[in-house]
Amino acid sequence: MSNQDRNSRRRFLRQIGATSLLAVASPLASLAAKENAEERMLHYEKKISTGDKIRLGVIGFGIQGHYDLQTALKVPGVELAGICDLYTGRLENAKELFGKELFTTRNYKELLDKKDIDAVIIATTDCWHARITKDALAKGKAVYCEKPMVYKISEGPEVIAAQRKSGKVLQVGSQRVSSIGLAKAKELLAAGEIGKLNMVNAVYDRQSSIGAWQYTIPKDANAATTDWDRFIEVTEKMAYDSKKFFWWRAFKEVGTGVAGDLFIHLLSGTHFITNSKGPHTIYSTGQFSYWKDGRNMPDVMSGVMQYADTPEHPAFQLTLQVNFVSGTGGQEIIRFVGSEGVMEVHGNDIAIRHSIMPEAPGFGGYDSVFTFSKAMQQEMQKEYDAKWTAAQRRSPRKEDINFKAPDGYDEHLDHFTHFFDAIRTGKPVVEDAVFGFRAAAPALSCNESYFQKKVITWDPLNMKLV
Template identity: 50%
Template sequence: MSTQSRRTFIRQAGGAAILLGTGPLAAFTKPFSANDTIRIGCIGMGIMGFGDVACALQVPGVELAGVADLYDGHLAHAKELYGPHLFTTRDYRELLARKDIDAVIIATPDFWHDTISIAAMEAGKAVYCEKPMVQQIAEGHQVIEAQRRTKAIFQVGSQRVSSVAFAKAQEYYRKGSIGQLNIVEAHIDRHDALGAWQYSIPTDASPGTVDWDTYLKDTAKLPWDPKRFFRWRNYQAYGTGIPGDLFVHLISGLHVITGAKGPSRIFASGNLSYWKDGRDVPDVITAIFEYPETPEHPTFQLTLRVNFADGGGGGESTRLIGSEGALELTYNGVRLQKRGLPKAPGYGGWDSFNTFTKEQQAAYIQQYNKTYSAADQARPAPVTEMFTVPEGYDDRLDHFKNFFASVRTGKQVVEDATFGLRAAGPAILTNQSYFERKEIKWDADKMKVI
């Protein structure tokens, strides 16, 4: 999609917003007390939209005021769940024009995130935008500028940022529990059709029940294709593939733990191995990210891998490995393991010591024992600590609690637009590296390709 066509669309959307009374002049900051109800709307009622709304409504003092979606069935199901009087619309601008809505969740396909986020902030709404924050780097800078200009509450929905497990991992890291970080390795492997985004398509899907023309936005004008609407993650035009869906979670969590802003070099490789269903993104991809030394961390390497065709059944792991220990993020917490080295190097085993004459071996042992005390030769006892999250813990709920706390008090959000672009940027550039088959250099401070 061209930059020019995107700019044209944004100008048109902005003009329509002004007509609706939701342009920059309509922006406002509504004061909230601890007991005031926050009324929310959700734009994009797919899997994430319904999940986010259900989670957000668990926060005391939050009510659902309306939803927008381009498929009539999603709107009808929202009424089934939340009552026949719920305001529903195909046009997100009608939702933004409502004065009784204080905050919106944006859970649309990725290529709509920037346009709706900017329009929502200009309409005076607090915004919770699903990850990745944007589909393209330039869009991220536009969202950052809109947040700066409107001073709106804006939080990206990558919930690991609010996780108590990642907070504990951050504590371990800052205490120096693993020594000097040297490599981070993470993978998410799956072996099922739904995990590979072959989502169910409703039997009534048609141009009559879906606003297909609006959905396409500024992408190529194509005939109706239900797969491109309901399985949008499989297409470059609408999503960001594996990196934008999954890598961005791993990068966000890493940045929380280490205080990193991002890598300086990125290289990716992969292929479309198994799910050859018309998608134009890989189902197997590995990326290497080189993080330069900063005041927050030493130089280290990050490797990320996702395999949607893991015949072994799949699995997930994230490990931060240092010179004195390792942190492993598990499904229910974080594990610290330390296997320290003795001060003495040791001898024997796979060692040149065994090639010495008996006389030289005896001389070497005598010298070794004079150089190193018994304490120096003793290997430190291994240490294992496990932090487990409470039963039933939900980091997405904590993320929403943090968001609504910012809406009420005006305090800084836990994952603002700048953080969002620093997480999304390397994921987006992973795709660029994969498709262009080249290394990408990234300035994490300026958030620009070099």
């Protein structure tokens, strides 16, 4: 291998192998992370043979489909073999980007029939995820399916069964679960840095029209250019509506709203960090505060979930929040609250602040003791002083922790690298069908709770509604 090629691969590994920089970024880094990065470096310094190449198809070439493909092609040995989308303008865009010879189609089954495609990215409207995933697995393709893995809870067991029957790799696209930031948070929580966990507050706010899904609709949009009849094959019959095609997240007939778009990220991250299988009770509420544009999914939504005491974690309560007209300007944070401190996860950056109660119980100050007789106050003060030392009365001090991911780190690239590594080596993916369903079901239950105005009970172990 030439020095130029070797340097190129090392530059690539500084992007995907930022796990190798974890030790530099924090003295608390695990040796396993460094070993994994070194193993990956050896793997990618080999010349990519024909057998190692992965031919990729994309089904759904909208915003996320573009970003997913752009990231996937950064992984060595991955080649584009075809793109499917219902809107003709996106197929034209695909040929403009990748050449006139690129295979394009409006029928995803034609793409799945191609023998030279090894894996597919499914970045379609939510209502199509399960059907295309099952069809792709049946055709022997590895699948990277955008979140949520399913549109309906009832679809989850079918997708899990299809993956197991096919033996092919299936990874769900909540890329944060592959991040070094969440890996570090998981490590710190397990080490007891914030004591015993009791609450998680998770927020994903936005404040922009694009953030609220008011995407630009092309001037030539109509029932013919979007293949509307095919689009609604898996839904109820509906008259053509350009908003439902291009702003689909905002409509329950085809999308899953803030729960399927953003709650799912917060749930995936929380489950990864805590090793949780999911909550047992779910309640949510929402409102239409600002984006009154015909949508039928709320633009402000909150959820409360209760997690039971399990071998993986103590009992804790999770609160979820999405606000599409947030005066904060937008924020994404998961805050883990424990008996000895709080851990805040901002993207891939982590801050831990400690607050530890003293061993001695409180006495005096804002306390009822001053309301007693002077004789009683003096007697009880004397007893307290004799029982508890000055050290026992003070709050123990513990050094705070800050972790910052290396500049330029990209968890999206790490997530795709894990996906392609799994195809090549047989190693398990970070977010398989079971993990994906255990995150999707509570998120979708928030919609059920909102519309039905009731508490939803979920069995996280057996993955079914109660």
